[in-house]
Amino acid sequence: MAETVLSMARSMLGGAISKAASAAAEEMSLLMGVRKDIWFIKDELATMQAFLEAAEAMKEKDMLLKVWAEQVRDLSYNIEDCLGEFMVHVASQSLSRKLMKLKDRHRIAIQIRDLKSRVEEVSSRNTRYNLIKTESSRTIDQADSYMEDVRNHSASNLDEAELVGFSKPKSELIKLMDVNNTQDDLAKVICVVGMGGLGKTTLARKIYESKEDIVKRFDCCAWITVSQSFFKMDMLKDMIKQLLGGESLKKCLSELGGKALRVEDLAKFLVEELKDQRYFVVLDDLWTIDAWSWIKYIVFPSSNKKGSRIVVTTRDLGVANQITLESLIYHLEPLELVDATNLLLRKSRKTHEDMKKVENFKDILERLVKKCGHLPLALLTIGGILATRKIAEWGLVYNQLPSELETNISLQAMRRIVTLSYNHLPSHLKSCFLYLSIFPEDFEIKRSLVERWIAEEFVRAKDGMHIQDVGISYFIELINRSMIQPSKLNIEGSIKSCRVHDIMRDVMISIAKEENFVCLAGDDVTSAEDSFRHVAYQGSKCQNIGIDWSHSNGVRIPKGFSNLKVLHVLEVVDVKRTSSKAIKELGDLMRLSKLRLVTAGATQQKCKILCEAIEKLSALLSLRVEAGNWISSFGKLDWLHFVSSPPPHMKSLKLNGFLGEMPDWIGSLMHLVSIHLEASKLKGGKTMELLGTLPNLMLLGFHRYAFAGEKLVFAEGAFQNLRKLDFDRSMELKEVRFEEGTSPRIEKIQFRVCRLESGIIGVKHLPKLNEIAIGYLGEVAKLGALHGEVNAHPNHPVLLLECHWSHHDLGDVVHRSTTSVQSGGAMEGEESSLHPDFAVAGECSSSQAVAVTPEGGRSDS
Template sequence: MAESAVAFLLKQLSTFLLTRSTHLGGGLEREMQFIRDELASMRAFLRDAELKEDDVFELKEWVGQVREVAYDTQDVLDEFIMRFARNRPDGFYGRVHNFYSSIKNIRAHNRISSKIESLKCRVKDISERHNRYRSDYGFSERGSYSADVEDVIYHFRGNALLIDEAELVGIEEPKRELISQILDESSNLKVVSVVGMGGMGKTTLVKRVYEDASVKRQFQLHAWLTISQTFHMKPVLKDLIQQLYHEMKEPVPQQVESMDGDKLKAFVKDFLKARRYIIVLDDLWKLESWEAIRYVFLETNCSSRIMVTTRITETASGCCTKSNDYVHKMQFLSGEESWTLFCSKTFADDCCPPHLEDVSRGILHKCKGLPLAIASIGGVLASKDKSKVDEWEMILQSLGGELEGIGKLERVKKILLLSYNDLPWFLKSSLLYMSIFPEDWNISVRFLIQRWIAEGFILQRKGMTMVEVANGYLNELINRSLIQVAELNSDGSIKYCNIHDILREIILTKAREQNLVMLATSGDFTKLPENIKRIAVHEFIENHHEYKLFKHLRSLSIFGYRNPLNESSLSKLLSGRPKLLNVLNLRGAKLKSIPKEVFKLFHLKFLNLRDTGIEIISQSIGNLQNLEYLNLVNTHVMELPIGILKLRKLRELLVYHKGDYSTNFAVRGFKAPRGIGRLLSLEVLDTIDADNDETVREIGKLIQLREFSITKLRREDGKELCSSLGKLTNLCKLFVDSIKEDEILDLQYPISPTPRALQVLRLSGRLEKVPQWLSSLQGLTLVNLRGCGLREDPLESLQDLPNLVEIIFNKAYEGEELCFKAGGFQKLKKLDLARLQQLKWVRVEMDALPCLRCLFIGDCKQMNELPWGIQNLNNLQRLAFYNMGNELVTKLEDKGSKEYQKVAKVAEIRIANWRDGKWDEHIM
């Protein structure tokens, strides 16, 4: 993390010196350049130093000093910007203001000068120790991994290979699957990759496959190579040659020892070309390592096999590029398997005493099916007194502390930290930051990405938006098995993610050590250091303590409230003037107004007031010149002041209220001030009221919009809206709601150019017919038509869209029949038909809907039979009927009927009716 802090600072310093040097003056500019150059010279050393800091106290102290001086330098830069970069009033009042400010600025300049001089002295002292430690501890500048770390991991990996198969749980099914892949009839060289998070048992599983008798006898030669993070070709090839000759009981040719890399490759290639072999590449981290070694394995007809274990999804798939190759993704143990493994490791007779079952299951819950964690914690508990429940309760409450100890749980930490240590510096902060979220929290990807951006973790890249770069960070952390996907959107994008509880405990400790994030228990801030950067509160309690002056605070997030956080509490919390605050997350607080202290936070970029009681936004909102994200969803705010137009950096503006979804008009937007088109940085605008022609016309100026929602649209606004939409070439999501149920959405006007990036479209309101431009939206993945009352079958306009994966028709069609024509809807996976009151028949012709997985039909009471052709939907997995007519339901419930036989192969069939204020639902 020190490396990350320094790297971010160096980028900021370079930009600062280019743009602000004239305000600094020559002397201060030289001081800042000195600080930049000294820190840059230390950066290469930091990566190695951080790997060894847990074992060497002097290094730990030094790394901490580097990190803190980087943090403090960033604080000084931000203080300078706040003091000298504010927008000043124009005209006479501006001149008066500047006159009175000049005296304050002189004092501020002198104070900042003194701080910079102090920073320079600290950096010089740190630099001297850097030069001494580099020679004392034998570091190179290459940032290589320490031998100590390698030795520890080889030791743990060796332990994994020695486990008795009788001790293993949940291994039989994946073992059978891998053996079947190894022993299939393919005569070509085949690669089988096994991928998963550290500690999931990849090595153990592959070892069992490799040593199985049915596998052993099928191959002439066998070799097991541990690759690890520090891959070097020559030692690996020499190890391979030694194993192969040892198996043949022949001495290794003497010339091998003197061969260079190319000759070794040629030697191995020639040796293997006519033999049938199985070779394991265990713990492969980088695809480059595979690319370097793969050419020694010839494509022959000998049915040879390569097995790879890796934590990196991209590496696993990169090794398996041929059609007969296979990637096996490791799964966490089920609840039953976890309990079996836990009991076998913890209790001598494999049986948990009744008085320990609750606490044992609580501990097991934190392991979330991770075999290494279960086995290690079981080993710790095996030595505990079984009669003292309080000792076991202590383990449950202090698992994070146990991971910091010496012994079996320390090994879990070291194994999982390998993945963290392998991250590039710009991803380390992003991962550690996830420790702010409570345990078992499903993290909204949209929310996470905006926070990363506001915290400054995302680096600008040419030709990409910050959101696109942040999505790349997220995908890379998932690729490295550090983040799990919890839920997908219909288009395959990630909606929610989470992090394994054991890994969360580890990064929480790491984040606290690095002064990146700290948790304030129930809102007790008194025990936190005053230099803390980020505070997360889980379940706030008003404790009436005096709040400290957190002058260095960058982020404050509250997740849940036992007592309400009101205006008085928030004012006290911010009374210490955390003037460098970037992020303020107060979702769910019981606020009616925003305290004036909030509007003094010049550096604030992220303000979340969702689900609060806020009623009015004052003109002072314009003081937050750096605000990029403002969330007022489900508040009482109905109108924004003209002061909002000063927020020229605002990228996301969310102001809507969700109402009763029994109507089509469940979303209430906000009334925008005149001139909303001045917010040229807006990428997301959700939801604006179309209360006049000017508002709709102004939307066309917001050319950066990616997501846009508008409500209260009148028929006469249609032409102007289509004109504005033609200018929004980056638009990905579009939601349009009419002003009332019987109001026509007149969207037949051409949109030029058509928004090619559009992926999601929702139209709520009456349509005389489907807009002509809709059929040209080649990138569209989801169409949602609500209350449209169409009389013509809308499917003809949609059937050829190549990327459409989800359709929702809610009171959208008044005809009696819908027909999915042959060859149409080739990628559609989900179809939802609701409240189509006149619908009697649905036809699915041959070769239509080949990918459909989910079909939901509700409140279509004229339908008395299943869709014609439904038996041909071979990929249908879920079928649900809600509030349907009795005739259809009766046919379905009779498992001997022809209707039921059409869908008997569907894995899940649900039937539900709304009775007595709740759903009466059953699964067939």
Template sequence: MAESPVNFLIEKLAALFDNEVNLLRGVREEVVCLRWELERMRAFLRIADALQESDEELSVWVKQVRDIAHETEDLLAEYTLLQRHNHGTGFYGSLCRFACCIKNAKACYRIAAELKSVNLRLRTISEVHKRLRHKFSRVEQGLGSAGAFNTWEDHRDDALLLDKSDLVGIDGRKKQLVGWLIEGGLGREVVSLAGQGGMGKTTLAKQVYDDAEVKKNFKVRAWITVSQSFEIEDLLKDMVEQLYKAIKRRVPPEVGNMNNNRLKTTIKKLLQRQRYLIVLDDVWHLHAWRAVQYALPNNSFGSRVVLTTRNTDVATTACIESEGKTYNLEPLPPSDSWDLLCRKTFQGNPCPPHLEEICKYILKRCEGLPLAIVAISGVLATKDTRRIDEWDMVARSLGAEIDGNDKLKDLKKVLSLSFNDLPYYLKSCFLYLSIFPEDHLIEHMRLIRLWIAEGFIEAKEGKVVEEVADDYLNDLLNRSLMQVATTTSDGRVKTFRIHDLLREIIISKSRDQNLVMVVKGQNVQWSDRARRLSVHYTLQHLLPNRSVSQLRSLFMFEVTEKLRLHTSFPGGFRLLSVLDLQNSHLKKFPVEVVNLYYLKYLSLRDTKVKIVPRFIGKLQNLETLDLKHSLVTELPVEILKLKRLRHLLLYRSKFVSYELFDSRSGFRVMANIGVLQSLQKLCFIEVNQGSGNMVKELGNLNQLRRLGIVKLRREDGKVLCSSIGKMTNLRALSIASFEENEIIDLQHLSTPPVLLQRLYMRGRLEMLPHWIPSLHSLVKLSFKWSRLKDDPLVYLQYLPNLLHLVLCQVFNGHRLCFRAGGFKKLKILGLDEFDELKCIQVEPGAMTLLEDLSIRRCRFLEKVPSGIEHLTKLKLLELSNIPAELFNTLRPNVKDSEYWRVAHIPEVYSTYWREGEWKVYSLESLSDGENCPLPSTVIKTHELHTRWK
């Protein structure tokens, strides 16, 4: 995988001349020779990258080219640093410049000599290049055809294995497992799913876990991922936290300090009187089951434990001890395998007759392994169906390597083939995922910003680099090389993960190719020229006095010790471009950052840092500054020197359990923030300072895609409208007033941002802004404290793409009416604190796609919404802090019962905030003769407020 670093280096070499960097004569000559030779090799590198695993000589040559590219890049970076010293003015400055010139001259001549040595080596391997090129000339011609590099179309739904509509051969398995869980004895039973890696154990377990009948029968559920390298204490704490969420109670602070025995006792106490379902996913060894076995009470309520494992001994032993059952997951039968292949490869269309024989041959080699079929289908889907030779090449490349009984190795071969078929620009992006620990949920935007900082994203005309990076991500998702973990309410990917087997492959490949070195255990061998270092869990395994002078990126994940960079890395790392210390034990801004001229990405998110020093202004190349959830409240004026800054994140969210909205504290900035014209994300800034100049300056930030402001004053509304009108790229806008009763005046916006997708407003409104109904791209809308006199639904109901609507203290009227034909795409609706509201009416044909309805703190509401029976897609109804009499009207089998209106809704429950915690009442808890609902367990496992965020 040398093409990416060579391309990057060629761009660097070109920039040296374009920017007229002062090059010594010897340096200039060597740079010219390097550039010419590398450009001559570049065309063949793409072929070599694809074929190097099948030819040892080719693999050695690729490694040599890659090493030369890295070494040259480091020399040029060092040379550039030598040219940019500023020693001030006056006699002392002149003296310093003279001394530095002598020192730098020696260094420059040394660099010129090293570049000359590099050129000699490059000429030597150039002779090998000529011979290899002749050897692979026929392959080069074949791979060079247009069909080999087709652009991957965006079929994300086809790439998500966890999407039920895309699963095959699962209904029968799911039905049997659901029956095992719901039926059977009253004792606690274990149901084990056993099978090799990639067989679909987790996928099947998740379908069973989310089944409506299972949810109905098990009010307390928790999903625990165990993994191979689990820690007992972490596993138990995870279970405790999930169980507290499931029963809607706050996690006691003392949980963090509990030992294993107290954690087990807590779990047992929480579950003793519940019918529960616990899933233990990916259990490798029996001692993992032993760690939790006696914390799960046998309470005679028919509780169940689902255990997925690759180890049949673990499955059998656990079931014998608990009188349970084992389900051995078998490979997909030929018919289901063929169905899956066609769905993934041909988007559900039939296989073309001329490709059937090849596809059946490939399918036979996959041996019914779902993950293998999905992976190879991702390769096939990029091929031109008219080019049978391309399909034949894929079939032949599987070869004898896939034969044999070692199916785990077979699966790795298939997944490696999927990696090898990636375009060169995606290979670095994919291998880069090896920085993240096992089972880590990778945040979408975090990865996007990191890819950009690393230089992996190639600019494309008409798109900003963030959009190109999104295309890259979608491509990997479409090839099933990544799995979506969570999405937002409006369908955006929030987090994703990598399959364990894929992660093993990319860690090995990234280490071999010197892309990423992961340090998480003892005796880890890593090169002095490691480009990227990812430290997992502890600093103890870092080798003392190990040089990292060539390091480009440093990551810390879940490191428990207090972080001191100068102690862990005494030699420093002047060439660093990425420093990600998120969630580290850090109280002070690391002073070592001051010398990192090349730094593009700096994250101190979730640290205890309070002050950003003035030397931040020296980081001229900084593009991302992430201080989210730190203790920083103000930035120095030197931040205005960072003209390349694209993402500035600085805010804290304070969630109050009895509130529905997160209150976000912003930060203070200087009035002339408008000079940072590269900014794309700015969240959240306080704008109540000065005479409105800061709000006016925001109009200069016309590249903004997301803007969050707090403490807006009424008098600044007109200026803010003028500024927003200039933000033609705006996708998300959040506005909060100075205080609850402060009026937000946004009637003056003549040109609304047509691309706006998410709008959040918190503050008084004299009337609904006239431009909101024209936001045809809007998918999510949230209002709080508006206190309108007129019904806002009249103006909002025809927003064509609105999916998620939250209204809190928005309307002072007695009646809300959702009219026929309105809110055609709405899926989530939240109504909160309508102080005068007595009646809600839903006309037939309104909100036909609504799935989730929450009504909270409407104290005068007399009945459930009239017409709610027309909402046939509704899956959940939550009534929170409403009169108990209303919930009692839903009691079945009583006079004038309204139960018939909600009988079709799978989940109906009421919640109340009492004594510092949520009390949850389910509809099933109602019984004759009672005046109020009975306490019950919560239906959903996630926090109640997530739907409102």
């Protein structure tokens, strides 16, 4: 019996071995054939991409070519997807894994052979219809006419708020607002009307930011972007935060006693809190009277007679007429000839001297200004094109502008302007530009967008350039061409985020849809949906879609990670869950420029290995290490003392965890620009000695128990380049003192959640100081003495108090006649805003911020 069972087992095993061998042979044969086809379609893909770039200039003139180009583009998308799947399921797998997924291999092989067949059919179609033709004359649309020397120019960063020609409209609008008339004055609504591209938002922003003329006359202020589609709940939350303070929303929720939050609850709370406040609100980009009706009746208290003001920007005069009196409508007109000419010269990087030197330059310049209809957006857009052209080519640009702008300033003509700008983009920027259509209307897009471009393979590596830097140069070039608008700057003045003008976005979405590049949820797409390269879900369709990483400790990286030799950004790595070998391999990522780690729960041995890996990262520019978060208890980072030679070019350092003492190697970071410390429990002496010697340090942030001493002294000769100092939740700190000769370039100091029982001393020694902000739950003793120093300061800094003056120990120096009520500016760490996005950071007894300024001085922070 045993022999029979053994014989059957041998027979079954032999059959299994034979079957496996047969499958292996079949797999190898299949793979050999597939690999040949892979090489073929790879070569074809490269040719397709080159063809699509060349066809871009001609397809608008040849309908047959346009149709064929669309077929080639769709096929190229399919090839890219197939190649990606092949790399995952075949090329990167061991033979045993390949055998286990034989079904996948067959499917991919069939797909590849089908693609090869389609490639051959597309090629024969060109032969049948003779679609590719050589043109004798070369047009301005062809790619090689672009002057790719923009890399030699720094970004012009022409902020719309600095546009020429806005002084007169600003003064006229201020006069229309009549802010000085407050006696029994109901809220007055002023409308700014004009087509897209005229600068309505720019004008409103200049008013909103005019603290010396406008904002200081109101108890609270808010800037609300309405747009075509807005969510009532989100808008109300935003208004509460800006008008009443960041903690007011929590107060509202607590009053509900755990009940579900409703729009009506937020509206009732807002109206009640505003009834005795003089408020100033800008409603930017209002589209419909229905939107206004809802905002007016559910948000603003009708009983308020404090002289409040509401400024509305809209492109619809009919809406404006229904909102307010005709006498309170400001019609924004195109720029005057001189202003329009100056703007075009600035954006195109030319001067009046060029007009004298180059023959006929003045004539073509005047014709271009006229054809742009004196519209700021059109001038900025065309100026971005002209900046990349020789003056001799400007006539060609002029001939392609829509003639409608001379006689009919229409939205359609403006769209043609934007479309022309898109057509003139170099091919490498077109995909980057169209990709922005995945973001919602009025969305603030961070510069980390560049990393998405890299992942999508839109960014092409260049010899001698970091691929991240190439991507950033794409970002800056789109700004230079006025295709996107800068929004926020970091402490160094670099652009950190951008927005897309709504007209630009309209054109962008239209082109992206036409080219099957992006499908927005809600578009009428059925069977064609599979052919889109990207599908974006926005608005109400995706309210419940998304993943919260806020409580995540990061990911475990696998062994073999060091094979990613060109990796530049790695975040967030969970050191506890990652093996010691994989941690050691981090040191082999010689091109890594940005690294974020979570070390909570990691062993001391792993952390020592991590120190050795960090020392090898010679290209690292940004390091963030977190040993704990708001959920877990404070963790330790004292293992960082084992680092002996840190990455030499590091510019940004963020550490969250116990250090006890500042590591010695911090003092060697000669390129460090910003440092944020949290839960570090540092003492004053060594910390300030090391940090004070760093020659390029511009931003210093102490957050949540970062500093454990009672007295912080900025010594003579220290912090020579520091621009901003930020304290948050420094609970043990009692005194901050600035000695003569310290911090000569510091501009802003802000405190939140702290009690400075001995005060802030020595601000008279800070010659560049322009703002001291005492934010949420911040208390300062000897405030009278501080105000005396501010009052006598030659730079006339402003003292912003989040809480009412009576909340502090004022002494007997400050007179209430020298204080004015003003909403506090946003305290956003290292970023500053180019867009009016002000918000009160907290709530005090008066739910307002006080700007304490010298007698008769200006409050212009």
